[in-house]
Amino acid sequence: ITPPTNLSVTQASENQLDLSWTDNSDSEDGFYIYRAESSGTAKSDYTQVADVAVDTTVYTDTNLEDGERFYYRVSAYTSDSESDLSGEDSATTILPSPTNVDVFVDSDDELNVTWTNNDDSTDGSIDLELATDSGSYSTTISNLSPSTTSVDTGDVYNSGTLYEYRIERNTSHTSSASVEAGFVK
Secondary structure (H helix, E strand, C coil): CCCCEEEEEEEEEEEEEEEEEEECCCCCEEEEEECCCCCCHHHHHHHHEEEEEECCCCCEEEECCCCEEEEEEEEEECCCCCCCCCCEEEEEEECCCEEEEEEECCCHHHHEEEEEEECCCCCCEEEEEEEEEECEEEEEEEEEECCCCCEEEEEECCCCCCCEEEEEECCCCCCCCCCEEEEEC
16 A cells, blocks of 8 residues: 655644645555654654544644644555555644733832743743843843743832833744733833
């Protein structure tokens, strides 16, 4: 049985990837979809995640972790045989940006930043950058745990100064769009 070719994996939405391939067999009973979190060469490097019907050439893999790279291969099968694996392709799921960023002054006149995390990844970190009076950003706090949702920046608030913070969520595979919030009094 002839294996599928031209496997293509693309971002679909936040935690989904779309697969498509060319069906090269006239006698298959269906296709097996294989996935891994690192590149592989043998079937044992992958986990079978789906079994799709004859003549199918598309599949959407859902409920994937945000901001992670996944590797795929596809095979055709009949009741008594399975083709070699297709070529490998991979894609990274979308990593959503933090939202609800707020900056406030605590009782010690220090600035605090809070936000809402919108991803389910346990990989990577959060980086916080500061710019004052609309200057350029510089990293002030980096490599915060991905579960962090607030930080006391240690920056002492000076009246009349514009403080702008930028937050970015990172995994080992991608970064979210940065989100900004400012404070001046």
